Amino acid sequence: MVTGAGSGIGEQTAARLASEGAQVILVGRTVSKLERAAQQINEGLSDPAADIFQADVTKEEEVQELAGFIEQKAGDIHVLVNNAGTSGNSSILNMEESEWDRIQNTNLKSVYLVSKALGRIMIKGKEEATEVNRSIVNVASLSGHKAGAKIPHYSSSKAAVINFTKSLALEFAPYGIRVNSVSPGFAETPLTEEGLKNKRFEEAIQRNTALSRVGRPEEIAKVITFAASDEASYMTGSDLLVDGGWMIT
Ligand SMILES: NC(=O)c1ccc[n+]([C@@H]2O[C@H](COP(=O)([O-])OP(=O)(O)OC[C@H]3O[C@@H](n4cnc5c(N)ncnc54)[C@H](OP(=O)(O)O)[C@@H]3O)[C@@H](O)[C@H]2O)c1
Numbered sequence: 001m002v003t004g005a006g007s008g009i010g011e012q013t014a015a016r017l018a019s020e021g022a023q024v025i026l027v028g029r030t031v032s033k034l035e036r037a038a039q040q041i042n043e044g045l046s047d048p049a050a051d052i053f054q055a056d057v058t059k060e061e062e063v064q065e066l067a068g069f070i071e072q073k074a075g076d077i078h079v080l081v082n083n084a085g086t087s088g089n090s091s092i093l094n095m096e097e098s099e100w101d102r103i104q105n106t107n108l109k110s111v112y113l114v115s116k117a118l119g120r121i122m123i124k125g126k127e128e129a130t131e132v133n134r135s136i137v138n139v140a141s142l143s144g145h146k147a148g149a150k151i152p153h154y155s156s157s158k159a160a161v162i163n164f165t166k167s168l169a170l171e172f173a174p175y176g177i178r179v180n181s182v183s184p185g186f187a188e189t190p191l192t193e194e195g196l197k198n199k200r201f202e203e204a205i206q207r208n209t210a211l212s213r214v215g216r217p218e219e220i221a222k223v224i225t226f227a228a229s230d231e232a233s234y235m236t237g238s239d240l241l242v243d244g245g246w247m248i249t
Pocket residue numbers: 003004005006007008009010027028029030031033055056057058083084085086106139140141142143183184185186187188189190191192217
């Protein structure tokens with residue numbers, strides 16, 4: 001299951017997981033985006049690999065409904081990708097409380113809510129089928145490592161996702177469920193679309209990135225898929241930085 005799968009990194013991750021044989025459930029708030037992404041995955045397949053579920057992952061009741069849907073439809077879940085996220089621009093002094101809450105709820109609270117509800121299903125599944133690879137990947141950010149001036153709410157929420165991942169990894173390790181985070185640098189998605197229209201911003205990214213370019217969402221999706229898969233069977237509580245070398249410049 002991938003949250004925020006109607007666009008950008010989540011959409012590419014769902015497609016990548018499906019291309020490797022997974023049955024995927026795409027979650028988000030906008031049905032039209034989910035339908036389009038699922039249709040692309042299912043195109044040409046005699047057995048559809050993608051299904052959708054509309055949910056706002058900041059709301060516990062909706063997350064419970066999602067868990068109920070998964071239990072009824074699949075009875076189990078092997079991989080959870082907590083990818084839904086959002087950003088905004090504000091200084092601390094000018095930020096409204098509601099804006100702080102919007103970012104924290106979408107980026108951090110959602111990871112807690114979804115991991116709790118779906119983690120229970122994963123633990124139950126693990127008791128019945130011990131040999132299956134089970135893991136959670138949380139999408140954090142480069143900003144969780146290096147704070148940005150006009151994104152204090154975003155940076156703090158993503159640093160918290162990296163640390164929450166480690167706590168969850170400790171809690172779920174006895175059940176054989178691995179939990180890791182992936183921290184993307186700048187990737188071309190609807191989230192960064194507006195910023196990247198500004199030539200100076202794009203040039204600054206190129207200047208500050210060792211690989212001298214913005215990333216593509218599928219480049220992040222590949223690393224998320226790796227962390228989710230049993231290729232990463234000895235990795236838990238780790239954060240994978242996929243930033244084109246921003247942190248080393
Ligand atoms: N692009 C980058 O450069 C970059 C860098 C570092 C980290 N990231 C992280 O990567 C993740 C994916 O971002 P992206 O760049 O792919 O942006 P995106 O295209 O805007 O994707 C975010 C997705 O999350 C969904 N979403 C937002 N709030 C939600 C909610 N309350 N409930 C359910 N779904 C929700 C959105 O769909 P709806 O609005 O329809 O719900 C959207 O499809 C985010 O966590 C972001 O912080 C991105």
